[in-house]
Amino acid sequence: MAEPQVNPKAYPLADATLTKTILDLVQQAANYKQLRKGANEATKTLNRGIAEFIVMAADAEPLEIILHLPLLCEDKNVPYVFVRSKQALGRACGVSRPVIATSVTIKEGSQLKPQIHELIPRLETALGKFSRRDRAEVIQPVRTTLPLQKHGGFLGVMPCYMEMDRILCTKLVSFYKRPSGSTLPSTQATVLLLDPERGNVKAVIDGEVITFMRTAAVSAISAKLLMRPDAEVLAVLGTGNQAKSHYDVFTEVFQFKEVRVWSRSKDRAGAFADSLTGRVTVCESVEAAVKGADVIVTVTRSTEPVLFGQWVKPGAHVAAVGACRPDWRELDDTLMKQAVVYVDSREGAMAESGDVLLSGVEVFAEVGDVINGTKPACREKTTVFKSLGLGVQDAVSAQLIFDKWKSKTN
Incomplete structure (x- = not known):
């Protein structure tokens, strides 16, 4: 029986040997998750400048539905071919891959700390993508929060999909207003990393380490962008896990001549100082801790202001991490109104930040705007960065951990 004729518009057409080579490459690309299928996806990759090779089927009906691709390939200088x-192309594109079902648990923050200089640039890129509001790159709604009134807590759900990075992730985080002296953690979290193509869970990761380290890393990014270049004194208000991660990250990324620490409990402050590798000064009052400080990190459980503007040095940078509810605060009105206010997410701040909502101040910019160059970094002024945490931060952090885990197990 004669082989069916191929539409002459399907040019160039690969011969049998080249077709086998191409399909082997397609299968390999599928295995490594480097394959996009369908005319729409091919068009997207060409327009975004990430396509390396386009393969089309000569028996597509009607062939005209894909004939825009050769023209686009020629315009973008990308090679293309018909099989x-x-x-046959469908079988190669639909290669069955084993579902990854793994459980990755990292309990010690030190396991992520050596990677902080790798994590920070990933977070900077992610924050920039988020602030562009391009849904083709990042889809991330504002955190959904479920109140647990009987227990004084909340459950937060933080999903994120990064299409270009092929990351689908969600974090479940519980946070509680603990009474003074409680030994229970105020925050606990679990991160689920999923396969965006198949929908299965690839990894279940202890979210506490991710939360502590990515939060501190983003605070460090805000300081890099907004603090004065001659900053010498760091003050940390709080002595919990976030205080520890912020101390670790800030002293690794920056060179401060003096670090001060304050806690409501003198015993906790002393124990915290003893747990650190570097020298710190334990202060008996917030005023003593922040007077003359160039950078101030607030990581407290407070629901009422603990940091007052009259104590803050003009031109200081404040990274405010606590008070993640619309009726909780760490900073007073004076400080909020005299500062240029930056946030990680405008929508998040207007839904969750008591420091922003109750003071009535205007948010000047997201840190992602500064990274993108669409808003200036007002280093000469007093600045406040209100951190609430983003799903995109968890997503890139979880992917980094998962990639490191895979490289060790393969």
């Missing part, structure tokens, strides 16, 4: 059979 005879859509069925």
Whole structure:
């Protein structure tokens, strides 16, 4: 039986040997998750400048539905070729891959700390993508929060999809207003990393380490962008896990001549100082801790202001991490109104930040705007960065951990 004729518009057409080579490459690309399928996806990759090779089926009906691709390939200087059979191409594109079902648990922050200089640039890129509001790159709604009134807590759900990075992730985080002296953690979290193509859970990761380290890393990014270049004194208000991660990250990324620490409990402050590798000064009052400080990090459980503007040095930078509810505060009105206010997410701040909502101040910019160059860094002025945490931060952090885990197990 004669082989069916191929539409002459399907040019160039690969011969049998080249077709086998191409389909082997397609299968390999599928295995490594480097394959995009369908005319729409091919068009997207060409327009975004990430396509390396386009393969089309000569028996597509009607062929005209894909004939825009050769023209676009030529315009973008990307090689392309036709193979005879859509069925053969479909089999290669649909290679069955084993579902990854793993459980990755990292309990010690030190396991992520050596990677902080790798994590920070990933977070900077992610924050920039988020602030562009391009849904083709990042889809991330504002955190959904479920109140647990009987227990004084909340459950937060933080999903994120990064299409270009092929990351689908969600974090479940519980946070509680603990009574003074409680030994229970105020925050606990679990991160689920999923396969965006198949929908299965690839990894279940202890979210506490991710939360502590990515939060501190983003605070460090805000300081890099907004603090004065001659900053010498760091003050940390709080002595919990976030205080520890912020101390670790800030002293690794920056060179401060003096670090001060304050806690409501003198015993906790002393124990915290003893747990650190570097020298710190334990202060008996917030005023003593922040007077003359160039950078101030607030990581307290407070629901009422603990940091007052009259104590803050003009031109200081404040990274405010606590008070993640619309009726909780760490900073007073004076400080909020005299500062240029930056946030990680405008929508998040207007839904969750008591420091922003109750003071009535205007948010000047997201840190992602500064990274993108669309808003200036007002280093000469007093600045406040209100951190609430983003799903995109958890997503890139979880992917980094998962990639490191895979490299060790393969």
